[in-house]
Amino acid sequence: MADSKHGIGGLKYDTSKRHWPNEANVFIALILIVLVFEGLGLFTQGNSFLFDSKGRFDSIFNEQRLKIIILQVSIVGIIAIGVTQVIILGGIDLSSGSIVGATAMIAMSFAQVAEVNGSPNPKAIFLEQGWVDLPLIIPLIIGLFCGIIAGGINGLLIAYTRIPPFIATLGMMVTGRGVAKWWSKGRPISFPTEDFTLIGNGFGGWMPVVIFISLAILFFLILKFTVYGKHTYAIGSNEEAARMSGIDVNRHKVLVYTIAGILAALAALVLSSKNLTAQSGMGVMYELDAIAMTVIGGVSLSGGRGSIFGTVLGSLIFGVIISGFTFLRLDAYYQEMVKGIIIVGAVVLDQWRQRRVASRA
Amino acid sequence: MNDVILETHDLTKHYGGVFALEAADFTLQKGEHVAVMGDNGAGKSTFVRQITGVEQPTRGKIIFDQQEVSFDGPLAAREAGIETVFQTLALADDLDVPDNLFLGREMLKLKLGPFSILDYKGMRDATLRGLEKTGVKIPNIKNTIRNMSGGQRQCVAIARTATFHSKLTIMDEPTAALGVQETAQVENIIRTLKENGEPLILVSHNMRQVFDLVDRIVVFRRGRIVANLKKEETDGQDVVAYITGAKTDPAYELKEDD
Incomplete structure (x- = not known):
């Protein structure tokens, strides 16, 4: 009897009564935003936003623009995957941008070549120690280890000292940026090994998207x-x-924040590899962009609701808006203003939806 | 005496200088439904918290299912077979019914530490069987708790007891926040438990409900048990007299030197 898809006795397991998924709303928003840019493009520029209106490509789409849209969000998107989990957990992570900076500096210093154009690499941090031309696995492990440490400290602080996640990760944000600057006394670190450059440039430049x-x-x-x-x-x-159900809440928090740290570190590896250099200012504001993608993707800041799929859609909305503004030849200043409005708007929508659900029950 | 499921001897809880529970001797037979009554602060909830492992008693013994036990947390009590429906319900609003029933003790398809794969189908089927057993009617178990009425939420919390074949169910004011119809639904579930011979401790303020549902009434006053009454041998006025202190069962009269 247990095999019945329709349930047992008079009770039902009714898939048709499932609620309209939140991600569908986000998807509709994405389509609407694209349409707005299409309309504005045709109206003001006489040009299509996403379609190939000038016959420059083999397909019907403007491949170049599509590539830019997804490429520019993929690195912050990697961070947003971790941030999504932290927010679903009911927390927040402000430290991801600084983890990117610190990890990029530290990992890159173990990924440098010995010689540039026949003379010793002038930028090499560990030239005297002979830690140059190391195999790819070493900077990779060191980078991920940075993420584990930073994320682990976040998690331990939040779970066991009971300080609010906002404060704990704010501390990590400031400290991490300090580490990034201290590591090379502010100098950029460049000339990575051939293998290391593949993390951000492999697959014909599509590697960040693939990851x-x-x-x-x-x-x-x-x-x-x-x-x-x-x-x-x-x-x-x-x-x-x-807690009452017997879940080890503290241990789970440490695990989630650690995973978020690892994902931020991974983003750092991709970013520094793609740019062929690491700078202490790398990843500034990335934490906010990642939170924005998450919130736009329908993940509730009060925790418990949302999905990675929503965040991916949120990151696409983010990318479309940035490309759209460039396409319409609007100043970069407007982008930031509109970004801010969209973040607040997404949260207002979420609150409104929550109240509507609460009043119905 | 083999029919006793729960026994407490001299169960006592002090919070600092406050004697919240003093020397409670309590017995529950298998299949018996007992109501715990008393004014606010009389010690009912404190009594329940000791048995369910939410707190640890200052002194005294708990004998559950022929064994002396001391639970270090609610999960330990739950694992031993004491299922509690707390006033706060302890449900995760954003999860659906099976998720909530199996929270913290999920069925698994593949064990991989924290990344173990969930057996959704197994949990769904067990949930439907548990709901059927208790006579709980929920239109769609895929609904999240957030989308349910107060009565449905209460039913979900109660259905946990049936799904896990608990040996003892404790309900802390299960109908305090419910409407008439929903209260009737919960009371029906309690009657089903009685028919299935499952023992129950019901904490309640509702005199009508208590006389409708239980076999025996235990009254608490100022941290002590002051009466142990068979339903047939008492009435509402009598119970109120015990609750307010107008009467005390001679068997529980304080000794002069106490």
């Missing part, structure tokens, strides 16, 4: 089908209930 999409799929599945995901949603939804 972003694979991680998004991986964590989408993890959140949906594993105990880790279930407990993340449960804690964000009602921490006290989760």
Whole structure:
């Protein structure tokens, strides 16, 4: 009897009564925004935003623009995958941008070549120690280790000292940026090995996108089908209930913040590899962009609701808006103003939706 | 005496200088439904918190299912077979019914530490069976708790007890926040438990409900048990007299030197 899809007795397992998924709203928003840019483009520039109106490409789409849209969001998108999990957990992570800076500096200093144009690499940090031309695995492990340390400290502080996540990660944000500047006394670190440059430039420059999409799929599945995901949603939804149900809430928090740290470190590796250099100012404001993508993607800041799929859609909205402004030849200043408005608007929408649901029940 | 499921001896809880519970001797037979009554602050909730492992008693023994136990947390009590429906319900609003029933003890398809794969189908089927057993009617178990009425939420919390074959169910004012119809629904579930021979401790202020549902009434006053009454041998006025202190059961009269 247990095999019936329609349930047991008079009870039903009714898939048709499922609620309209939130991601569908985000997807509609994405389409609408694209249409607005299409309209404005045709009206003001006489040019299509996403379609190939001038016959420059083989397909019907403007491939160049599509590539730019997804490429420019993929690195922050990797961070946003971690931030999404932290926000679903009911927390916040302000430190990801600084983790990117510190990790980029530290990892890059272990990825430098010995010689540039026949003379010793002038930028090499560890030339005297002979730590140059190291195999790719070394900067890779060191970079990810930075993420584990930073994210782990975030998690331990939040879980065991009970300080608010906002404060704990704010501390890490300031400290991490300090580490990034201190590491090379402010000098940029350049000339990475051939292998290292592949992390950000492989697959004909598509590597960041490949990494972003694979991680998004991986964590989408993890959140949906594993105990880790279930407990993340449960804690964000009602921490006290989760504790009473016997979930080790503290351990789980450490795990989620550590994963967010690792993802930020991974973004740092991709970014520094793509730019062929690391600077202490790398990743400034990335934490806010990542939070923005997450919130636009329908993840609730009060925790418990949202998905990685929503965040991917949110990152696309983000990319479309930035490209759209460039396409319309509007100043970069407007981009930031509009970005701010969109973030606030997304949160207002979420609050409004929550109140509507609450009043219906 | 093998029919006793729960027994407490001299169960006592002090919060600093406050004697919230003093020397409670309590017995519950298998299949018996007992109401715990008393004014606010009389010690009912304190009593329940000791049995369910939410707090640890200052002194005294708890014997559950023929064994002396001391629970270090609610999960330990739950694992031993004591399922509690707390006033706060302890449900995660954004999860659906099976997720909530199995929270913290999920069925797994594949064990991989924290990344173990969930057995959604197994949990769904067990949930439907548990709901059927309790007679709980929820239109769609895929609904999140957020989208449910107060009565449905209460039912979900109660259905947990049936899904896990608990040996003892404790309900802390299960109908305090419910409307008439929803209260009737919860009371029906309690009757189903009785028919299935599952023992229950019901904390309630509702006299009508208590006389409708239980076999025996235990009254608390100022941290002590002051009466242990068979339903047939008492009435509402009598119980109120015990609750307010107008009467005390001679068996529980304080000794002069106490």
